Amino acid sequence: MSAVSSLLAIALQMRGLRKRYGDQEVVCGIDLTIAAGECFGLLGPNGAGKTTTLKLCLGLIDPDEGDANLLGYEVPARAREARAQVGVAAIPVLVLTGLAFAALGLAVNALASGYDFFSYYPTLVLTPMMMLSGVFFPVEQLPGPIQLAAAVLPLHHAVQLVRPLLSGTAPAAPLLHAEVLAGYAAPGFYVATVLTRKRLAA
Template structure:
């Protein structure tokens, strides 16, 4: 009697075996650590100073603060999202599909669940480095209150997990690198423009404002901005719950899709 194949939608089975896979990714990255950090830092810093001083000279204070101060929190979250997304999409797809690194790892006593979870945690770790770097710039130039800035670091890691999990779903579905342009064009870019990174959410029409409440970047910004202003965020538990829900739900979905793709 044939035993039925286990469902790809079964709950994740995680263990500490993900740690060596994480370490493997770290050791590879360490060879190019400096260019990687500088590359992740350059884009948000250019936005911060270019838009902050450029548009900031043309508009009055936003929410009672200089525009560059308003923009600072958005750039921290934007940097986190970009770093986590690029890692699981382009680098993760390379390891899974092009280089066949995952196939090699799975010849060891490691489950696919551990490999995928290692990719998730590694992407969040890189996002933490990227977000912390822009946070350091923001604090060093006096665009944020230093006393609450350290509380942004756990937020960066959680947001990194959420965006990495969403990116893993795309990696599981992607036939090639070109597929990722749809994700950035149809999801990441609109979310960046509508999540309070560049302008207050209150400026949006009411119907669109309701839609922004569903975006994970919105909740990251709503926590980060008050903290960088030296204030306690409102409804912080609800915002954290949304980010956690995205991370858990998207990871489970990505794992199920990868099981169907790789464990045939």
């Protein structure tokens, strides 16, 4: 394999990446190679340096030591060219999804009679929604009537918007999915506001 083809087979390579903020070293000398086509998850607790590492790989911030190669472009030297090759989920889609679920959460909060009430929300609402919305497996594998039920769930429309963007393709019927999410967010916040005011006035 030639040096060029070998380089193209590597999607991301980090070489001794370090980043400090004052006396605190946030990223401590990461060496990592991710092959093209490989699916890789970056996990860790809050403050572990996940976001900082991603910013270093994209050239959004400069490392104190080390460098990276993203899709054949040296970072930070050619960071702008590297970022042009990377697909990112549109922030407005994520904000709209967040607003839709925030409205639902605020309404549940206004109706809660006590702390234990909140245990019903994940069990009876969120978990079934995740199972029916294409998060873990395609909705097309579900029976027809359940597919119809899934079509009214906000998470289903969020998945239909975000998943294609992450894979670098355009979502089908994006306006429909966005309208459904907006339809949950706007009336949801109105209902949540009315319920919260009623709760506070009681």
